Amino acid sequence: MLLLVENHSLPRTAAFFDLDKTVIAKSSTLTFSKSFYQGGLINRRAALRTAYAQFVFLVGGMDHDQMERTREYLSALVRGWNVQQVKEIVAETLHDLIDPLIYDEAASLIEEHHVAGRDVVIVSTSGAEVVEPIGELLGADRVVATRMVVGEDGCFTGEVEYYAYGPTKAEAIKELAVSEGYDLSRCYAYSDSATDLPMLQSVGHPHAVNPDRALRREAVARGWPILDFHRPVRLKQRIPAFSVPPRPALVAMAAIGAAAATAGLVWYASRRPGGDGLRGSPHLRPRRSTVRRRAAMTVFVEFTVA
Numbered sequence: 001m002l003l004l005v006e007n008h009s010l011p012r013t014a015a016f017f018d019l020d021k022t023v024i025a026k027s028s029t030l031t032f033s034k035s036f037y038q039g040g041l042i043n044r045r046a047a048l049r050t051a052y053a054q055f056v057f058l059v060g061g062m063d064h065d066q067m068e069r070t071r072e073y074l075s076a077l078v079r080g081w082n083v084q085q086v087k088e089i090v091a092e093t094l095h096d097l098i099d100p101l102i103y104d105e106a107a108s109l110i111e112e113h114h115v116a117g118r119d120v121v122i123v124s125t126s127g128a129e130v131v132e133p134i135g136e137l138l139g140a141d142r143v144v145a146t147r148m149v150v151g152e153d154g155c156f157t158g159e160v161e162y163y164a165y166g167p168t169k170a171e172a173i174k175e176l177a178v179s180e181g182y183d184l185s186r187c188y189a190y191s192d193s194a195t196d197l198p199m200l201q202s203v204g205h206p207h208a209v210n211p212d213r214a215l216r217r218e219a220v221a222r223g224w225p226i227l228d229f230h231r232p233v234r235l236k237q238r239i240p241a242f243s244v245p246p247r248p249a250l251v252a253m254a255a256i257g258a259a260a261a262t263a264g265l266v267w268y269a270s271r272r273p274g275g276d277g278l279r280g281s282p283h284l285r286p287r288r289s290t291v292r293r294r295a296a297m298t299v300f301v302e303f304t305v306a
Contacts, residue, residue, distance in 0.1 A: 011183035015113040016173055016199065017106070017140075018191035019124035019131060022209045024101040025232045028126045028134060035093045039085065075148070079158030083150050086129050094133050099236075102138070103229040106190075106209075110138060113188065119180070123172065123199060125165045137235075144172045170198035190227070194218060 020027045078086075110120050119141040124131045131145035149159040164172065177184050185204040189196075194214035200206035208219035209227045219226050 010186070012119070012181045013117075013186045013188075014119040014121050014141075014176070014180070014182050015109070015188040016121045016123050016190070016203065017110070018193065018196055018199070018209075019122055019126060019134065021192040022190050022229070023103060023106040023110075023122070023138065024098060024134070025103060026101055028098065028124065028130050035089050035097065039089045075158050075160055078148065078156045081156050083129065083154055083156065087133075090130055090133055094137060098134055098137065099234050101232050102235060104231040104233040105227070105229040107138070107233075107235060109190070110140070114139070118188070119182075121173075121176065123164065123169050125163070125169075142176070144169065144176075166195050167198045169196060170202045173199060173202050191215070200224070 017023050113120050120139070121142045121144065122131060122135045122138065122140045123144040125146055128143070128145040128147050132143050135143040144164050146160065146164045147162040149157045149161045151157045162168075173184070173187075173189075176182060177187075184202055187203040188205040188207065189200050189203040190207045190209045191200055192208070192210045192215065193212055197215070197218060200208075206222075207225045207227055208215050210229055211219055211226060216226065218224075
């Protein structure tokens with residue numbers, strides 16, 4: 001359980017979230033490939049190739065070399081795309097494609113950090129045209145994402161202006177800490193990939209979420225918490241008519257809630273015969289690798305049946 005209320009006499013803090021396979025169950029960029037195909041931006045061959053890339057990403061994640069090849073391929077693919085058309089396609093399909101992929105556990109964490117008075121920052125290698133509207137959907141305070149060069153004609157040139165990957169993510173976090181007054185030793189970070197080790201090492205509370213093998217080894221060796229997110233859910237189904245109160249109201253609500261919860265636990269412990277603690281029951285769930293492969297197969301075949 002996160003500490004509920006931020007002490008505002010201390011420097012500000014934030015929670016930094018990687019996006020793909022940390023907050024959402026797939027690659028945010030590759031998820032839109034079918035929509036880009038239907039919008040005439042890519043042909044069927046390119047759509048199938050991006051679907052295969054999604055398959056590889058879901059089954060085992062991507063190492064550094066695979067990420068570099070994907071970056072080069074996507075950079076060449078988007079050359080000549082009209083930026084406004086891309087934004088319109090993302091806006092039109094965002095709720096249908098991304099909303100069902102958001103992990104319930106991640107959404108809960110984002111809420112808890114906000115209630116505690118922390119900023120939430122999405123730090124993603126995916127393009128800003130995709131990440132920014134997803135960040136808005138999630139209620140993030142800030143977004144760090146890859147930016148492509150846009151020509152005078154309003155189209156992508158195929159060149160990368162800013163690549164939010166690996167050590168660059170850590171540099172972005174440190175720059176935000178200076179500009180926003182964050183105390184990184186009290187900040188949180190979440191990621192699934194070993195390529196984000198620099199980002200995780202930049203904060204005082206790093207967490208591995210659905211980690212790949214390399215990150216799992218590092219997390220175990222360093223004693224970092226390992227979280228298992230496995231329940232994608234639509235936000236509206238999860239929290240009907242949910243709205244976020246102003247930040248001061250959230251802090252006050254958290255303080256009242258914490259006091260009430262503490263009093264309730266003390267009363268319950270005193271009433272329970274011979275009971276001096278709370279016992280939790282383990283959660284039974286299918287192996288994550290099985291769930292991941294099923295989801296990956298669904299993605300891989302969707303273009304062959306369309």
